[in-house]
Each structure stands twice: as structure tokens, then as C-alpha cells.
Amino acid sequence: MLEEKKIPFNWPYMTGKELYYIAEAHFNGRLAGDGPFTKRCHRWLEERTGCNKGLLTHSCTAALEMAALLLDIQPGDEIIMPSYTFVSTANAFVLRGGVPVFVDIREDSLNLDERLIESAITPRTRAIAPVHYAGVACEMDTIMIMAREHGLKVVEDAAQGVMSTYKGRPLGSIGDLGVYSFHETKNLISGEGGALLVNSPDMSLRAEIIREKGTDRSRFFRGEVDKYTWQEVGSSFLPGELIAAFLWAQLEEADRITKERLASWQRYHEFLEPLEAKGILRRPIVPGDCQHNAHMYYVLLAPEINRQEVLDSFKRNEIWSVFHYVPLHSSPAGKRYGRSHGDLDVTTRLSERLVRLPMWVGLTNEQQERVVEVLSEAVS
Numbered sequence: 001m002l003e004e005k006k007i008p009f010n011w012p013y014m015t016g017k018e019l020y021y022i023a024e025a026h027f028n029g030r031l032a033g034d035g036p037f038t039k040r041c042h043r044w045l046e047e048r049t050g051c052n053k054g055l056l057t058h059s060c061t062a063a064l065e066m067a068a069l070l071l072d073i074q075p076g077d078e079i080i081m082p083s084y085t086f087v088s089t090a091n092a093f094v095l096r097g098g099v100p101v102f103v104d105i106r107e108d109s110l111n112l113d114e115r116l117i118e119s120a121i122t123p124r125t126r127a128i129a130p131v132h133y134a135g136v137a138c139e140m141d142t143i144m145i146m147a148r149e150h151g152l153k154v155v156e157d158a159a160q161g162v163m164s165t166y167k168g169r170p171l172g173s174i175g176d177l178g179v180y181s182f183h184e185t186k187n188l189i190s191g192e193g194g195a196l197l198v199n200s201p202d203m204s205l206r207a208e209i210i211r212e213k214g215t216d217r218s219r220f221f222r223g224e225v226d227k228y229t230w231q232e233v234g235s236s237f238l239p240g241e242l243i244a245a246f247l248w249a250q251l252e253e254a255d256r257i258t259k260e261r262l263a264s265w266q267r268y269h270e271f272l273e274p275l276e277a278k279g280i281l282r283r284p285i286v287p288g289d290c291q292h293n294a295h296m297y298y299v300l301l302a303p304e305i306n307r308q309e310v311l312d313s314f315k316r317n318e319i320w321s322v323f324h325y326v327p328l329h330s331s332p333a334g335k336r337y338g339r340s341h342g343d344l345d346v347t348t349r350l351s352e353r354l355v356r357l358p359m360w361v362g363l364t365n366e367q368q369e370r371v372v373e374v375l376s377e378a379v380s
């Protein structure tokens with residue numbers, strides 16, 4: 001249970017129906033993957049995003065690994081991505097022998113800087129993997145035009161972007177492929193969990209095969225083939241029904257959960273306006289075409305402020321506030337397997353100044369006031 005005084009960084013929200021649906025799955029006696037709850041979740045993904053095929057996976061990491069298999073990434077193939085991202089964006093491609101090419105991010109949204117992509121393209125480039133940081137969209141129109149001009153595929157890492165849109169289009173539904181995460185720390189959760197959105201109809205059948213151990217089992221169950229056999233390289237990427245049952249309770253409440261998070265986000269944004277006006281920190285910038293999902297509230301501290309002191313001060317006050325990614329290009333594996341494009345100055349500079357504030361459904365007005373109070377004291 002949550003202790004009175006402490007303010008955790010994240011607190012998983014449950015709608016109250018999770019156990020009820022798990023009991024239903026238990027009662028149905030269908031526990032393996034692709035049962036009734038999985039099908040409901042798939043339909044939700046397809047209806048809400050307009051993707052050609054939505055498929056639940058064990059995690060967003062698994063969905064990214066499926067994407068690398070679907071794109072048939074070969075050793076030496078290059079994939080353009082930000083350095084400022086979670087390891088899975090890179091790892092999934094490196095597992096196939098691919099080479100992440102790290103490109104700098106934009107000052108405003110901290111997303112892949114679309115103006116730098118073209119100069120990073122080489123004859124080995126196969127794909128672009130934009131990451132929608134904090135659920136705020138990358139400049140997708142420019143990215144898609146560039147990808148089409150150069151014959152590249154686009155895999156949107158929308159792990160944080162469920163329920164966000166770009167020019168009215170759901171994140172994850174714009175590139176050839178998109179991935180979602182339902183990890184406990186994300187907006188809609190199933191403990192561990194994720195999804196692959198297949199937007200190109202020509203990849204849908206192969207996606208099903210890769211997800212079912214490389215077999216055409218899904219077609220067999222639909223009565224489209226009279227036996228199922230090994231078709232190509234695949235693995236087991238599908239979650240069991242208990243996970244899907246849990247997730248279904250969350251998807252049903254997706255609009256309300258998003259609305260509540262947005263209200264908390266907006267409160268921080270208002271409370272922190274004076275500190276921004278004093279030049280002590282910068283609040284998140286959401287470009288006009290983007291409707292975000294309040295996945296995260298972060299601040300960028302002014303360069304003269306010592307971030308560690310701010311984090312220590314939060315800790316003393318039992319507030320769990322954290323920084324975020326150590327840029328991949330500066331990590332041991334990033335140096336071994338990836339390549340940097342340019343000096344990545346914005347990535348290095350901003351990642352060292354970023355602090356994420358507690359954000360979860362149920363965070364009270366008073367708790368947010370305390371977070372802002374402790375932050376104000378620490379920086380002044």
C-alpha cells in the first residue's frame with residue numbers, strides 16, 4: 001500500500017475490473033494466447049488506431065524484435081534512431097546484426113531531429129526508428145516523406161505514446177510499423193506487455209507467422225489452411241490470456257485514464273510557470289500538431305543548477321523523482337554496436353539537465369504542490 005507521506009515516482013493504477021476479467025478467463029478455461037480477451041484487445045487496437053493489424057506481445061521490446069524480423073534486418077544494415085531513448089529501440093535491431101545510427105534530438109520536444117536525418121542516410125540505411133518521447137509526436141510528415149524518397153521503412157517507437165496523436169492520427173499508426181508498451185510504468189498497463197501495430201497490409205500475414213513461432217497457426221485456426229507448418233524464422237511473442245484479460249480492463253478505461261493524467265500534467269504546468277519565468281527551468285514544449293497523453297512531466301534545469309542536489313533534496317523529502325536515459329551513444333554497448341552521427345550535442349546537454357516528476361493517476365493536488373514546493377526550495 002501507498003504510505004501517507006511518501007510520493008512515489010510511479011504508482012500503477014488499476015481500474016478495479018482486472019481481477020474480474022482474469023476470473024472470467026480462468027472460468028473460460030482458455031489460458032494460452034489469442035483467446036477471447038486477446039481478440040478484444042486486438043479489435044481495440046485496430047479500431048482506435050486504424051492500423052491494419054494490432055497484435056499483443058509480451059512487451060514493447062518483443063514488438064520491436066518482431067519489427068526487426070519483419071524488416072528482415074541483415075548484419076550491417078543501418079537504422080537511424082535517437083541516442084536519447086530506451087535500450088530496446090537499439091537492442092532489437094542489434095540482435096539481428098543491425099547498426100544503430102544515433103542522430104541528435106530537437107531542443108523543443110527532445111525527439112529525433114528530422115532535419116538531421118537525411119545527412120545520416122548511407123547506402124546501408126534500411127529504416128528510421130523515431131521515438132515519441134513523453135508521448136509527444138515526432139515530426140512524422142517530414143520523416144515519412146524522407147523515408148519514402150529513400151526507400152526506407154519507418155518503425156515508430158510509440159512505447160510511451162498510446163492515446164497520443166499527431167495531426168489527429170494516433171501514434172504508432174503512421175509508420176510502416178508501430179510499437180506500444182503496457183509495462184507497469186506506462187499509461188495503460190498489464191505488468192509486462194506490449195503490442196505491434198502493422199500498418200502496411202503486406203506485412204500483416206508475416207507478422208502473425210513470426211509471432212506464432214514462425215508457423216501459420218493463426219491461419220489454421222481461421223480455417224484458411226488445413227494444417228499449420230513452419231513457414232519462416234519466428235519466436236513466441238504472444239502473451240497468455242491472463243495478461244490480455246488484465247489489459248482489457250485498462251483499455252476499456254483508456255479515455256478516463258488519459259484525461260486524469262492530462263489534468264495532473266496541466267497542474268504541474270501551471271504551478272511551474274513562475275519558475276520558468278525566472279529562468280530557473282524549462283517546462284516541456286508540445287508542438288502545436290501534437291496531442292499528448294501526459295505520459296511524463298519533466299523539467300529541464302538551468303545549466304547553473306546542480307541536478308544531483310535537486311534529486312537529493314527530493315529524496316530527503318521522500319519524493320521519488322528521477323532523471324532519465326543515459327544517451328545510448330555514450331554507453332558501453334552503444335559504442336560497441338552503434339555509430340554516432342555528428343556530435344549529439346543537444347542529446348548530451350539536455351539529458352544531463354532533465355528531471356522527471358512523480359506522475360500517476362490519483363496524484364493529488366496537495367502532493368503536486370509539495371513536489372513543486374520542494375523543487376522551488378531546492379533551486380533557489
Ligand SMILES: *Cc1c(COP(=O)(O)O)cnc(C)c1O
Pocket residue numbers: 058059060061062085086088089131157159160180181182183192193194
Ligand atoms: C518503455 C519503453 C520501451 C520498452 O517497453 P517494454 O514494454 O518494457 O519492453 C521501449 N521504448 C521506449 C521509448 C520505452 O519508453
